[in-house]
Structure formats: C-alpha cells, structure tokens
Amino acid sequence: DTAVSQTPKYLVTQMGNDKSIKCEQNLGHDTMYWYKQDSKKFLKIMFSYNNKELIINETVPNRFSPKSPDKAHLNLHINSLELGDSAVYFCASSARISYNEQFFGPGTRLTVL
Amino acid sequence: QKEVEQDPGPLSVPEGAIVSLNCTYSNSAFQYFMWYRQYSRKGPELLMYTYSSGNKEDGRFTAQVDKSSKYISLFIRDSQPSDSATYLCAMRSQGGSEKLVFGKGTKLTVNP
Numbered sequence: 001d002t003a004v005s006q007t008p009k010y011l012v013t014q015m016g017n018d019k020s021i022k023c024e025q026n027l028g029h030d031t032m033y034w035y036k037q038d039s040k041k042f043l044k045i046m047f048s049y050n051n052k053e054l055i056i057n058e059t060v061p062n063r064f065s066p067k068s069p070d071k072a073h074l075n076l077h078i079n080s081l082e083l084g085d086s087a088v089y090f091c092a093s094s095a096r097i098s099y100n101e102q103f104f105g106p107g108t109r110l111t112v113l
Numbered sequence: 114q115k116e117v118e119q120d121p122g123p124l125s126v127p128e129g130a131i132v133s134l135n136c137t138y139s140n141s142a143f144q145y146f147m148w149y150r151q152y153s154r155k156g157p158e159l160l161m162y163t164y165s166s167g168n169k170e171d172g173r174f175t176a177q178v179d180k181s182s183k184y185i186s187l188f189i190r191d192s193q194p195s196d197s198a199t200y201l202c203a204m205r206s207q208g209g210s211e212k213l214v215f216g217k218g219t220k221l222t223v224n225p
Contacts, residue, residue, distance in 0.1 A: 004156070040121070040217060041121070041151075041199060041201075041217055041218045041220075042215070042217050042218075043157065043201060043215040043218070044215070045212045045213065048212065056212050058212075090156050090157075092156070098205065098208065098211055100145050100147055100159070100162045100205075100213075101159045101162070102159070102213065103158075104156025104157050104158065105156050106154075106155060106156055107154075107155075107156055
C-alpha cells in the first residue's frame with residue numbers, strides 16, 4: 001500500500017508548455033510538501049500546506065502554483081516551462097507541521113527540452 | 114556561506130568498514146538534526162533524528178551533534194552493501210512552521 005504516491009513518474013515536455021504533477025498520501029497526515037531536487041542532488045523545499053492552508057512559500061517563480069483540494073492531495077502546476085525547471089520533484093507529508101519525519105513520494109522526473 | 118554544508122563525496126568503502134558522514138551549518142537557531150537516506154531513484158527516508166546536542170544510537174548507526182562547533186556526524190559501523198545510498202543531513206529550528214534545510218547529500222558505496 002503506497003503511502004505517498006505521485007503521478008506521473010516521468011514527464012518529458014517542450015519549453016513553454018504547462019504541466020501538472022499530482023500527489024496523494026494515504027497516511028492521514030495534516031501537512032504536505034513539494035521539494036525540488038536538482039541535478040546535483042540538492043533538495044530544496046518549495047511549498048508546504050497544512051490542512052489545505054499554504055504555510056511555506058519559498059522564493060519560487062510564480063509560474064509554479066500548488067493546489068490542495070483536500071489534506072490528502074497536493075498538486076503542482078507549472079506554467080511556461082523552462083529548461084531550468086528540469087529536476088526531480090518530490091512530494092512529502094508529515095503528521096503535523098514541523099514533524100521531523102517526512103514521508104517522501106517516489107519523485108517525478110521532469111525533463112524540459 | 115550556505116546554511117548547511119555537506120561533502121558530496123562520492124565515498125567508497127569496503128564492506129565492514131566504519132563510515133563517517135558529516136555536515137556543518139551556520140544557523141545557530143537549528144535545534145533538530147536529521148539524517149535521511151536516499152536510494153537511487155527513490156525518495157529520501159528518515160534514518161535518525163536528534164534534538165540539540167548529544168549522541169543517539171540505533172543499531173549500526175550513531176548520530177552525533179556538536180552545537181558548539183555547528184557540526185553533526187553520522188557513523189555507520191560494519192557497513193553493508195545495502196547501505197549504499199546517498200545520505201542527506203537535514204536540520205530545522207524550533208517553531209511552528211520551520212522548514213527542513215537539507216545538505217547536498219553524500220553518495221556512499223559499500224563494496225562487497
């Protein structure tokens with residue numbers, strides 16, 4: 001039974017396109033996150049939602065827009081994709097805000113051509 | 114200076130070796146220190162965490178925090194090929210919505 005799932009696993013697209021990544025957790029957690037891991041494996045938080053409320057919004061281009069329809073889902077929509085957006089995007093969840101244990105999904109490998 | 118510095122390696126050791134992985138940090142407000150393990154093409158998973166200074170042991174793994182030096186370590190005893198992964202340190206300060214700040218990760222290979 002997958003705890004944190006993401007779709008799609010791989011995404012290859014052209015510059016300028018708009019794409020979405022979906023995330024679902026079945027752990028009953030209150031808090032969900034989006035992270036970006038670049039080619040050098042550097043993992044950086046982008047957004048965090050707690051009970052559908054945005055609580056962390058790092059300095060991310062406004063082409064990136066998260067949406068949390070309910071506390072089990074957190075989606076990421078990216079407009080006007082750029083080459084520099086190529087990375088692995090991880091969704092994660094934790095039981096509460098600031099719980100040290102975050103459960104990560106398998107990642108979505110985005111390649112922008 | 115980055116908030117968290119971690120030598121990316123790669124680090125290659127023979128099976129059975131003792132491995133030492135380290136991070137330094139600059140933000141004295143950090144209170145919680147974590148080690149995550151990430152296998153190739155997988156998401157990170159929490160290995161251990163410690164609060165403030167001190168040691169914590171879990172099986173073959175020992176985490177150490179020295180807040181005076183702003184230095185944390187993870188020791189792996191009797192390393193196994195299954196320990197081959199990237200190890201990321203992470204830390205955060207105390208507070209309601211404080212984010213985790215990750216190091217760049219150290220890639221470890223344990224050779225049989």
